[in-house]
Amino acid sequence: xxxxYDGQQIVGMDLHRRRSVLVRMTSEGERLGKARITNxxxxxxxxxxxAGERPKVVIEATYGWYxxxxxxxxxxxxxxxxxxxxxxxxRYRRVKNDERDAVDLADLLRMGRLPEAWIAPKDVRDxxxxxxxxxxxxxxxxxxxxxxxxxxxxxxxxxxxxxLFGVSGSAWLDQLALPxxxxxxxxxxxxxxxxxxxxxxxxxxAIAELLTGHAGYAAIQSLPGIGPILAAVIVAExxxxxxxxxxxKLACWAGLTPRHRESDLKVxxxxxxxxxxxxxxxxxxxxxxxxxxxxPIRAVKDRLIARRGKEARNIAKTAAARELAxxxxxxxxxxxIRALDNTSAPAVPTTAVGAA
Numbered sequence: 001x002x003x004x005y006d007g008q009q010i011v012g013m014d015l016h017r018r019r020s021v022l023v024r025m026t027s028e029g030e031r032l033g034k035a036r037i038t039n040x041x042x043x044x045x046x047x048x049x050x051a052g053e054r055p056k057v058v059i060e061a062t063y064g065w066y067x068x069x070x071x072x073x074x075x076x077x078x079x080x081x082x083x084x085x086x087x088x089x090x091r092y093r094r095v096k097n098d099e100r101d102a103v104d105l106a107d108l109l110r111m112g113r114l115p116e117a118w119i120a121p122k123d124v125r126d127x128x129x130x131x132x133x134x135x136x137x138x139x140x141x142x143x144x145x146x147x148x149x150x151x152x153x154x155x156x157x158x159x160x161x162x163x164l165f166g167v168s169g170s171a172w173l174d175q176l177a178l179p180x181x182x183x184x185x186x187x188x189x190x191x192x193x194x195x196x197x198x199x200x201x202x203x204x205x206a207i208a209e210l211l212t213g214h215a216g217y218a219a220i221q222s223l224p225g226i227g228p229i230l231a232a233v234i235v236a237e238x239x240x241x242x243x244x245x246x247x248x249k250l251a252c253w254a255g256l257t258p259r260h261r262e263s264d265l266k267v268x269x270x271x272x273x274x275x276x277x278x279x280x281x282x283x284x285x286x287x288x289x290x291x292x293x294x295x296p297i298r299a300v301k302d303r304l305i306a307r308r309g310k311e312a313r314n315i316a317k318t319a320a321a322r323e324l325a326x327x328x329x330x331x332x333x334x335x336x337i338r339a340l341d342n343t344s345a346p347a348v349p350t351t352a353v354g355a356a
Contacts, residue, residue: 009051011077012106013059014098015068020044021098024051027110034099041071048075058082058109061117069119079119082108085275086115124239127210131236132279134203141196144189148173151182151189165193207232216241216332222340223327224295225287234328237280247329251322254280272318284321284328296339297324 007027014021020039024032033050037043048055057072058080059065065081072079082105093100108114120128145165152159155178161169170190178186211217211232221231244250251257255276261268274281291298300323304316331337 008053009055010106010110011048011051011055011057012102012104012109013057013068014102014105015039015059015062015065016098017063020068021102022047023099023102023106024055025103025106025110029107029110031103034102036098039068041067044068044071045075048072048077051077054078056080056109058105058114060084060087060105066125070122080109080114081117081119083115083117118239118243120239123210124236127207127232127236130203130207130210131233134200134207135233135279137196137200137203141193141200144192144196148186148189148193151178151186155179155182165190204229211235215335219331219334219336220328222337223287223324223331224292224297225290225324226328230283230287233279233283235332237277237283238328238332241329241332244329247326250329251325253277254284254321254325256281256284256318256322256325281321284324285317287324288317288320291320297327 009024009032010027012023012025016039018039019036021034021036023034026032035047035050037047048057051057053076055077057077059068059072060082061084069079069081087105087108105114149159149164157176159169161172163169164173173186173190177183208228214235217231217235220226220234221228226234238250241250244253248257252273253276255274255278256272259268259270259273261270288297288301291301297320301316301320304319305312308315327337327339330339
């Protein structure tokens with residue numbers, strides 16, 4: 001039987017949907033114990049209590065990790081969140097099982113080689129839950145609207161309204177005589193659209209309440225192309241901007257920086273990594289596409305297209321998004337954007353971005 005260890009223990013936890021495996025070891029790598037538990041806060045608290053005071057625990061940022069991280073933190077553990085892509089690079093062995101995965105995580109942590117992800121606090125997670133759920137509802141509503149248009153196209157009925165679901169378009173649909181089963185399908189789709197719209201409105205109110213008094217949220221709305229909705233998405237995805245010491249790291253985290261491969265004298269730089277927050281990258285690109293002609297962000301895109309041709313449109317949008325990420329960084333960090341304080345520069349109108 002292993003003797004009790006008085007120092008700080010390292011715990012690797014291989015988290016799954018129903019059961020998890022925990023392996024405890026010393027900072028020198030000596031195995032102290034292992035356990036397989038059925039996932040529940042009570043079972044996890046009981047097992048982590050065996051690791052003594054303030055153990056270092058590492059879990060992977062996998063499906064449903066919130067409850068485990070919260071339970072461990074409340075139990076006094078120092079929780080580290082492993083980045084799945086970084087950990088994957090170390091799993092080169094032929095035999096893979098839950099115990100070995102837990103040991104790998106613990107070894108990476110004790111050797112200081114763990115690729116860590118940020119554990120967002122509860123308020124940031126709550127905001128993300130609302131903004132991401134809103135995005136899913138908007139996508140579902142768009143799909144329903146597209147299906148109505150598809151039904152009309154199948155029947156050869158031209159649509160003369162720019163917004164088929166506005167006041168005039170809805171009145172036109174009400175009096176439209178459609179054969180079955182198309183009439184029933186369109187009616188159901190319109191009912192779903194109304195439900196989605198109502199839920200989206202409720203979510204937008206809840207998001208606005210959560211962000212009341214948030215200086216960074218207010219500051220970035222002064223940037224062209226960023227309205228209340230995109231600002232909420234950006235703030236939710238970034239969370240605590242001070243975890244980045246410079247704007248380049250924020251752009252990197254958003255996946256907007258090019259890949260870099262170097263070996264001896266050979267250096268290769270390719271397309272952007274797209275590793276990081278997909279939602280933040282989308283929000284910045286979306287804002288870039290809604291820049292007014294007088295915007296300095298628009299000028300970055302236009303200069304690059306003028307130099308490299310129209311084929312470089314996507315490259316230009318990405319470059320402009322990196323510039324926008326820089327302004328967002330300073331806006332969230334300082335509560336205002338000094339680049340917009342220059343009164344000698346032409347005024348930059350704010351273009352609000354609504355539902356995507």
